[in-house]
Amino acid sequence: MITIREMTSNDLESVLSIENECFREPYKLSDLEYELNENPVNKMLVAIDDDKVVGFIDYMITFNSSTITQIAVTSSYRRKGVATKLLNAMVESFPKDIEDKVETITLEVRASNLGAIKLYESFGFEKVIIKPKYYKDFEDAIYMVMRLI
Numbered sequence: 236m237i238t239i240r241e242m243t244s245n246d247l248e249s250v251l252s253i254e255n256e257c258f259r260e261p262y263k264l265s266d267l268e269y270e271l272n273e274n275p276v277n278k279m280l281v282a283i284d285d286d287k288v289v290g291f292i293d294y295m296i297t298f299n300s301s302t303i304t305q306i307a308v309t310s311s312y313r314r315k316g317v318a319t320k321l322l323n324a325m326v327e328s329f330p331k332d333i334e335d336k337v338e339t340i341t342l343e344v345r346a347s348n349l350g351a352i353k354l355y356e357s358f359g360f361e362k363v364i365i366k367p368k369y370y371k372d373f374e375d376a377i378y379m380v381m382r383l384i
């Protein structure tokens with residue numbers, strides 16, 4: 236059974252290997268260490284099966300908005316609802332008090348990443364604008380937003 240929990244330093248190597256498997260511009264170990272231990276607005280959750288990290292989500296909360304920086308699931312675990320579980324756990328983690336309520340979640344996704352776009356649409360995100368040549372290799376990004384209130 237897949238469970239979701241906060242990431243710890245013990246998960247760094249496993250998350251790094253999923254980074255390298257899944258992304259064209261993966262974070263380095265030092266980037267992950269910064270996000271996990273130093274970036275005060277950042278949060279990271281991992282999906283676990285049999286004590287093994289099979290996916291993760293990396294997001295920020297700034298005032299009433301959250302931004303997903305990365306989400307990835309190792310290839311043998313895809314299309315089993317793991318990313319959806321990570322997204323649900325992220326929403327669950329948002330502050331409960333009214334003043335700090337997260338009202339919108341935003342993200343950028345590569346225009347060619349149709350699987351991820353489908354995932355986000357199935358979760359409730361909408362395409363808002365295209366950010367031309369957003370990535371280092373000049374691919375466009377689609378900016379997507381989900382409103383929680």
Ligand SMILES: CC(C)(COP(=O)(O)OP(=O)(O)OC[C@H]1O[C@@H](n2cnc3c(N)ncnc32)[C@H](O)[C@@H]1OP(=O)(O)O)[C@@H](O)C(=O)NCCC(=O)NCCS
Binds near residue numbers: 305317349357
């Ligand atoms: C995108 C990604 C995170 C999806 O993870 P996942 O665990 O397979 O997603 P889920 O199983 O929760 O998918 C939920 C729904 O999203 C849609 N979806 C997810 N992946 C899809 C794909 N490759 N093609 C079409 N639809 C897809 C489907 O509607 C799916 O429901 P279904 O399986 O019942 O049809 C995973 O493919 C991945 O890690 N890709 C590489 C990294 C990446 O591109 N990350 C996103 C950019 S930051």
